[in-house]
Amino acid sequence: MNDMTPNQKERADKLEGMGCKRKRVEDVRFVQGKGNYVDDLKLPGMVFGDFVRSPYAHARIKKIDVSKALALPGVKAVLTAAELKPLKLHYMPTLAGDVQAVLAEEKVLFQNQEVAFVVAEDRYIAADAIELVEVEYEELPVVIDPFKAMAPDAPLLREDIKDKTDGAHGKRKHHNHIFTWEVGDKSATDAVFAKAEVTVKEMISYQRVHPCPLETCAAVASMDKIKGELTLWGTFQAPHVIRTVGSLLSGIPEHKIHVIAPDIGGGFGNKVGAYPGYICAIVASIVLGQPVKWVEDRIENLSATAFARDYHMTTELAATKDGRITGMRVHVLADHGAFDACADPSKYPAGFFNIVTGSYDIPVAHLSVDGIYTNKAPGGVAYRCSFRVTEASYCIERIMDVLAQKLGMDPAELRLKNFVRPEQFPYQSALGWEYDSGDYHTAMQKALKAVGYDQLRAEQKAKREAFKRGETRELMGIGVAFFTEIVGAGPSKNCDILGIAMFDSAEIRIHPTGSIIARMGTKSQGQGHETTYAQILATELGIPAADIMIEEGNTDTAPYGLGTYGSRSTPVAGGAIAMAARKIRAKAQMIAAHLLEVSEYDLEWDIDGFRVKGAPDKFKSMKEIAWASYNSPPAGLEPGLEAVNYYDPPNMTYPFGAYICVADVDVDTGSTKIRRFYALDDCGTRINPMIIEGQVHGGLTEAFGIAMGQEIRYDETGNVVTASLMDYFLPTAVETPKWETDFTVTPSPHHPIGAKGVGESPNVGGVPCFSNAINDAFSFLGSTHIQMPHDNWRTWMAAEKLGLHG
Template identity: 85%
Template sequence: RFGKKVGAYPGYICAAVASIVTGKPVKWVEDRIENLTATSFARDYHMTTEIAATRDGRVTGLRVHVLADHGAFDACADPSKWPAGFFNIVTGSYDFPTAHLAVDGVYTNKAPGGVAYRCSFRVTEAAYCIERAMDILAQKLGMDPAELRLKNFIKPEQFPYHSALGWEYDSGNYGVAMRKAMETVKYAELRQEQAAMRAAFKRGETREIMGIGVSFFTEIVGAGPSKNCDILGIAMFDSCEIRMHPTGGGIARMGTKSQGQGHETTWAQIIATEIGIPADNIMVEEGNTDTAPYGLGTYGSRSTPVAGAAIAMAARKIRAKAQMIAAYKLEVHEDDLEFDIDGFRVKGLPEKYMSMKDICWAAYNSVPPGMEPGLEAVSYYDPPNMTYPFGAYICVMTIDVETGVYKVKRFYALNDCGTRINPMIIE
């Protein structure tokens, strides 16, 4: 689909129905020109924003109206999700006591629009909306835009935070992130340099002036809670099945499919951390709908928060059974054991130890009486909430006021990535 995500397009349905009717495999092949002709486009938003604030810069209210141009017709199923989506994250990282949002979807004579194209269901537009409004407010009040943001951030002690528009933010430390970004770029020195260039410009000594852009975002990702999300009526949980072999290796199957994110590495790393089997000994299998447990796929920054959690839960089920087997073999109560990297040790007697590799063999040969042989588990995870990562961006650029030629001198991005399962994947 050349980047378009999630929506069920007519071609998908027609190919499936044709295969059922004919009893033969039917493939739907679409080139780029056909895609551009028939597909939906990302967005056409007209946003009007009002902020109420005190003279010292404390925000007190937000009102936003959005006119969402949906084009001439619905090009995919579930069209109502895309014009509205998660735009009610529009309060962003700020502690607004009150807020009101209205989104009107309209049909026009344009190409159909509103799909999820390289954004998380209108989060991108919401972030732009509030950040641009905060910049304008800073200009109106004569305040530094970074200081205005720092003054209005949600405080760490307010989490979990219930926004005025109904979302529950799980965690965050916005002030620390913004200050770290400012310290890294030497923000105070940049403002001094900017003032010096402006003075030189007024004296006619240069044609260039300097701009410093500041922005902060809180994004809503990890699409999954059934209470909030579905795709074609199917709850957005995710799943994992892990089966350990007598040799100490294993295979893991998930409902996701890597698109270059490095799932194979990340998923194996989670399992290795949870049960102590080397990641190289874990075979990760994705994308085979004949064998994989049911899942809702890869999109909306949901793979690790939802599928990753399902993987960890399945691995913990395996570790729990492994502990019972180890207790039987070491002739102790299972509560007397502790997990130690790649096996179980008896508390206070570290020399009494059984590795996970040995436990895998025992699981198929000498389990406790009454226990089923084997070492495998399946887990389905329906998260209780979304996740709310955040970040600070600072951009420095110059522009020649006569020619309009600009140069980006510096760009600094600080992103909250949560728990780093595998740092190399992040890099």
């Protein structure tokens, strides 16, 4: 870009292509309140569904009496498992190879589980009617503590699969066991640990949290019985997969199902899977022949649709005395709740948790994960991270600090010493991944310099001494985290969902006047796809982004794709749109050659058209070429300018970043002030720096929420005690720290435009960074690990345990 002439620069700027801080085009409607969400949809004759939910975490259903509800004027139908069973829809398959009850049949297995679905003329009557459904329960003993789930005498939770000795990933060890997943070389790892100079071990829990998008999950199902066609609007991060699964489940041919995801108010993984609400709305619409709307409220969202994390990670590192890591060993107890409804690629029951060796050149490692059932809501989704990557990042980044503490080494120095070196890329990790590119040392050193790391450590040292002398009751913590993500699932060789390879797609059509519509297999939930995809096209095709419309979410018009989650839109669909654009450009070159009466090999691309090499006046713009493609194509060449690409990426992409946090902890109240937070992200080629910054701000805010206060908590009888925003911590602008963002650029060598994806990096790097800061505040007093979330009372309890309250 630097060697452009003024004329070229002016033309390039007009395109608003890659690298431009283009304002988000979708915001024009969002900031005016003119978005079109599922709940905005009004159809003639539409009725409303609402759930009767279980008050108990584990109970036998003795009897359901719907007569009083049915007698309420305005109530159209009440569905229970008895109605769904003949249709074989009382259970639905999950993405993880398990089944999940749509409506509870004989037992309920978590509080707020769906028991009956009431349909009424309006949502107010439905809300009244659910109170009239009488359900008789017999309470059963609950399993809440994951560490007690596999005790020999633990209550049997899943009676429906009690005789199933083989799960989706091998033998089940216990009636509450789901799977064991092992990666790495166990004997070699054990051998390294046996003779290690230094080892550390810590049980690091990543608490159960919830993505809590501003818009909750919702659907409208409308069955046209005459045509035999079902239209389903919903909050779907992956609408095409919903259509395929819907067809397989219902028997309605796939071409007669129209799935439409309109504007979505945040997903963060919460809207990837299928929920009982969708199935019940569909069945009710088929039964009634009327459109049925279902919209969950906040309590339902927090307590019944997919949670995230709940990983309990026993983590060990082996190292030399001078701080060279020689091995890693991790065992995870994964609490999946009552049904295994994790949304991971089929072959990865713990997602990509085997990225747990992080950014470090660890020669040997072993990982095993045990998934178990408890009386909690199902889920385990990738909440603003690629599959289980933030768990992995938290695990390695926390244990790195524990090791640094044991070695008496600075945490930044330990990281620098063990980073994968630039010349090692593509790097084969001990647990099976091939990292595409990275320059970790440069990023880390830039971060350390930017925050004045040495001065911060000096200030901390002085404050610690002042604390010991009793002159202050405040502790200063410096959190360092360096993460490597693995996003862009993914190559069909190892990634599929229910057998569908995880490619993605783009379909581009250039109109005669040179404007464009491009349709994508992904689905924005706020990421700004309408803006950024257009920027890729603008650069690739020389058409101004303002003349490009991006469409997603309608399965009738969009090409098949696997949707948006796991930061996969840019790595996968971003590849598809670039590749499709290049097909168009190749054809455009043929047309330009024809128009300029030269060989196409005599042409070169110049910003927004083709120029004859050495003859700068002989130029055809893409607009001219587009027109020509419809009225004067070269003989023998098909008219029009269209292309489709289904992009199967050769590898994942591996964004990385260096984050540093400075926190001040009040030991007497346990409250914490985040004084500073610096985030350096390397997501390869940067398409829109402003959107990247916005993504980082949002992801860091969610990371702050998780690290500092979020928890979906159950009491000992299985009541979920954090089911509303009065109790579940959602930070507001007041609590949110100020963010400093920075970047380096290490393009992905295998991606068509070198981009890696960024939406989830700040969550993956942010959570360990906050947690390390709080832990660092107390580390000089001998504390090695304090569990998240670092809310006031837990931090105070940590100080209490260290005897800091006199």
